[in-house]
Amino acid sequence: MEKIVILHTNDLHSHLENWPRIRRFLDQRKRENEKKENTTTITVDLGDFVDRWHPLSEATNGQANILLMNEVGYDAATIGNNEGVGNSKEDLNHLYDHAEFDIILDNLFDKNTLQPPIWTKPYKIITTKHQTKIGLIAFTAPFPLTYNPNGWDIRNPYDILPELVEDLRPQVDVLVLMSHLGIQDDLQIAKEIPAIDVILGSHTHHLFREGHVVNDVQIAAAGKYGQYVGEVHLTIDEEKKILKHSAKAIPTETMTAFTEDEQEVNGYLEQGHELLKEKEVADLPFSLSLDIFSEHSFIQVALEAVKERGKTDAAILNSGLFLTEIPKGRVNQDQLHTALPHPMHLLNVTLGGNDLIRLVLEIEKNRLFLRNYPMKGMGFRGKIFGQMVYNGITYDSVNHQVFWKNKPVDPTKNYTFTTVDHLMFVPFFPTIEIVGKNEFLFPEFIRSVVGDYLKAHYPIK
Structure with a gap:
């Protein structure tokens, strides 16, 4: 038997007050799992990590957020509308210049070239040491009224998802959708496309403390503002089939806090204010x-x-x-x-x-x-x-x-x-x-x- 653990964050919206706890928790979980012979850990963010309400995000055009994400060692991330329409096209095209993780996104295209942005990948396949293949795909909420004037062609996920799943499903043993679409779309996709094994949800800030299952599709969601971290567990049998699946959302308030956390969090605010004051x-x-x-x-x-x-x-x-x-x-x-x-x-x-x-x-x-x-x-x-x-x-x-x-x-x-x-x-x-x-x-x-x-x-x- 093989265990796959997916750790997921979403909709932080630059609420960095919980970030030190989250960073330590993710690092600890990954270290613990590395010691287990049959366990693979995948860490993803589902978008809206960047929000310009925070002065440091504003002052650095979100670049400081990406450096924080690099500290965690995410395997992949996708974008939310705060990244997508909260930045100019130029700023978004450079937001992930220093990212040490892949950006997965399947429904955003350049309005002029009709090509996907060069900083995105349509999917990622992660192969475990037991040769189990896990496929990651991602969609963000389509808001044509605001994406189009910003130079983007944002497309309806339902026009893309069925064919994408049909093409990718034979290549992988586990298929995971990183969704910044919202709870209603997640439920609908689970009903209509059971070939997807796991849906990691965000955008509508919904929370599934113990996960939710529709049509044998495991759905997970971890609220907002870093108040929870999501954790999905999959048990894979010798034939690379999912034997068991479960999900939970872990409250950040239960995670270890250090005395220096407050100083770190305040430091982000102070740094942002100082950078903006210079302009x-x-x-x-x-x-x-x-x-x-x-x-x-x-x-x-x-x-x-x-x-x-x-x-x-x-x-x-x-x-x-x-x-x-x-x-x-x-x-x-x-x-x-x-x-x-x-x-x-x-x-x-x-x-x-x-x-x-x-x-x-x-x-x-x-x-x-x-x-x-x-x-x-x-x-x-x-x-x-x-x-x-x-x-x-x-x-x-x-x-x-x-x-x-x-x-x-x-x-x-x-x-x-x-x-x-x-x-x-x-x-x-x-x-x-x-x-x-x-x-x-x-x-x-x-x-x-x-x-x-x-x-x-x-x-x-």
């Missing part, structure tokens, strides 16, 4: 206030910035995006990153006059509800959604009339304004997604757009 972008003659009605309101400056980037006459943002003020004087990237940590891109929205009026009415209907609404997810890294603020658009609440640049909106005309993609993803303003002609502006996040605006209008002399 000065502007010299402000006044402070940018969180008060939306102040003379130098942060949100009003940001509205001007997004209008300029979008080349439009109007913009809409919510005040909850702005977490800290920017003081008078030299402005650096650390201040911008702290104030605007959200991985949000800009969106140009074109609506007919009647639809623009309806959108404004949706905003006004939700205004009081959203002012203190505790927003979570979809790229939002603040606390409350906040006030909706217009630039170039006004609303007469007495007469229920909408104005564009001080003139009544004409129902027969089209109007284009700039906002953040977040407003399309949240459920409060359906007009944007349902009838809007929406153009994503890549590759900058909103903080970079604001930084470029400040650099142009308040340069360092």
Whole structure:
């Protein structure tokens, strides 16, 4: 009998507070298994290891995360949407320049060449010392609305997976899918393609403490933020067939903590902050206030910035995006990153006059509800959604009339304004997604757009 152990991490999102424990645990498990004659250990990450909310990830374009992954000795990894659309195409093409592990990915292609990126492999076959062959394949969640403007052709996994499995299955004894697709797709794939033996899940941050089995396919999932590490056990008989399989998720809090861990974790934050502070972008003659009605309101400056980037006459943002003020004087990237940590891109929205009026009415209907609404997810890294603020658009609440640049909106005309993609993803303003002609502006996040605006209008002399 042969034992195969698959250790898996996923969706760390640069939450490095548990990283020292995880690193020691993975190293210890591998050392223990090496002493066992019939045991092979495979270690993989399932994506979203990099997240630019962390200053060190932001300052190094994720390169620091890859160096941390190298410490573990992963056999393979795949990407999540935070790597895929949280980076410019150029940054993603160089993210894994120093990786000491293989990147497996089967549904991402260059939009221009229609070829897979040179830093990916379609599969990896690991041969144990007992000549058992384990095949690894990987898919990431397809978001064409955001991948395509960034220069990528992201494809539906179901258009690729059946043929890939058919080709690879005869070459391997065990077939493992590294999935950054989410729980619903994992369950569906297990039902439809039982030729896959193991599905390692991620993306939707779901957790299977004791694994889950569908159609005799072993499914595993380890939550989010490094709160768990996944472990799959396979027993292989003499004919290279899986005799038994099981999975579990091990809580990181049960792993050994050292006194120096906190210093290490804080060191990553401090290093990131220091690197970002070195990158000065502007010299402000006044402070940018969180008060939306102040003379130098942060949100009003940001509205001007997004209008300029979008080349439009109007913009809409919510005040909850702005977490800290920017003081008078030299402005650096650390201040911008702290104030605007959200991985949000800009969106140009074109609506007919009647639809623009309806959108404004949706905003006004939700205004009081959203002012203190505790927003979570979809790229939002603040606390409350906040006030909706217009630039170039006004609303007469007495007469229920909408104005564009001080003139009544004409129902027969089209109007284009700039906002953040977040407003399309949240459920409060359906007009944007349902009838809007929406153009994503890549590759900058909103903080970079604001930084470029400040650099142009308040340069360092």
